[in-house]
Structure formats: structure tokens, C-alpha cells
Amino acid sequence: MRTLVLGIGNSILGDDGVGVRVAREVATRVNDANIDVRDVNVDGLNLFDHILGYDRLVVVDAIVTEDGRAGEIYRLKPERVCDPSRSAISPHHFNLATTIEIGKELFPGAMPGEVILYAISAEEATSVTEEMTREVREAVPRAAGLVLEEISSS
Numbered sequence: 001m002r003t004l005v006l007g008i009g010n011s012i013l014g015d016d017g018v019g020v021r022v023a024r025e026v027a028t029r030v031n032d033a034n035i036d037v038r039d040v041n042v043d044g045l046n047l048f049d050h051i052l053g054y055d056r057l058v059v060v061d062a063i064v065t066e067d068g069r070a071g072e073i074y075r076l077k078p079e080r081v082c083d084p085s086r087s088a089i090s091p092h093h094f095n096l097a098t099t100i101e102i103g104k105e106l107f108p109g110a111m112p113g114e115v116i117l118y119a120i121s122a123e124e125a126t127s128v129t130e131e132m133t134r135e136v137r138e139a140v141p142r143a144a145g146l147v148l149e150e151i152s153s154s
Contacts, residue, residue: 003151004054004112005030006047007039008061014129015070015122015136018143019060022118025144026060035151047099048107057112058150059096060143061119062136068121071135073143075150076117116150118143 007023009016020039027037040050051057063074078097096117103111120143123133 001034001055002053003035003056003058004051005035005037005058005060005147005151006050007037008041008043008047008059009039010041012128012130014124014127015120015132016062016125017130018062018120018122018132018136018140021132021140022060022120022143022147025140026147029144029148030151032151043096044099045102047096048103051103051112052107052110054112056114056151057116058147059115059117060147061096061117062122062125063119064122064125069135070121070123070133071139072121073139073146074117074119074121075146076119078115078117118147118150 005023005026007019007021009019011017011020020041023037023039030037036054038050040047042050078100100111100115120136120139122136
């Protein structure tokens, strides 16, 4: 089974870089030719360039929730993130669920059959800084461990 671990985020926007940092930590501990690990600073339809052709996709990204505590880690299916029928503010910035649904229509057979999202609750993801909040920084090794368990379980 070809697997892609994809860390999404911008490492100069504080906690938004958590997905990138988790992916980089996972990459140092993976030694399997069927598992690729990448970090990207793209979203929406631009993800197709990275995810097509894989059987399984494990995404790691920051998430902002109303009641979440910074550093909390959630394991979600894309359809649980939000309604795939609703897009973001621009057709260039679809949410993950919408991107997956569009991909299934446009690229049947090329989209990953299994998609899991590890979302880490962010506190500050808009200020220009490479520093993450302490709670989010401390979540990186825990999230990396969860991803490693996920990809080694099949």
C-alpha cells in the first residue's frame, strides 16, 4: 500500500507550521519504500499535485476550533472537518473535504482510498513568526508518534 504523509502549513505563521514540523519529524523515522513524507505550503486543488496515485493519505495540519485547547490532537476523517458542499472564500482555497470530493469525481482511481487527518489545535496562526506556542510545540512529538502508529498499523 502506497502511503503519503503530508504535513500542511506555513512555518512562518506560528502554530500554522505544526503540520510541517510533524511531517519533518516523521520523515526522520520512516524507513519504508512504500511511505513518502512531504511537507507543503499549499491547499485546495493544489494538493492534487501531491496526493494522486497514493492508496492512503495521512494529512497533518493545524486547526482552529471554538472550544479546543492549543496542542490538542484530533484524528478525523475529512468529511468530519466540515460539509464538503461548502467551499472556502475562494475557489482556489477549498477545504480538505471538498478537495477530496472533487478529486474523486475528477480522478477516479487515482485518489487515495483512505484519508485520515491529524489536526492539532492552534492558538496563534496569523502572526509572522517561526515560533509556535509552547502547547503546540509540545504536541509535535506526540502527533508524530500517532502518525507513525497509523502508518505502521497496516
